[in-house]
């Protein structure tokens with residue numbers, strides 16, 4: 001994935017996940033850039049997964 005702030009490209013596994021400090025309920029899905037620590041929104045496939053989970057709850 002590509003960092004939306006500095007443009008640094010890195011594999012999602014290398015990003016810093018689950019900060020636990022942003023106050024979001026449950027697990028944080030943001031992926032932090034290993035270079036500038038900007039919080040990037042997760043990639044589209046994660047969004048799809050999240051949508052599925054939300055649909056189940058409705």
Ligand SMILES: [Zn+2]
Nearest residue numbers: 003006033036
């Ligand atoms: Zn960055």
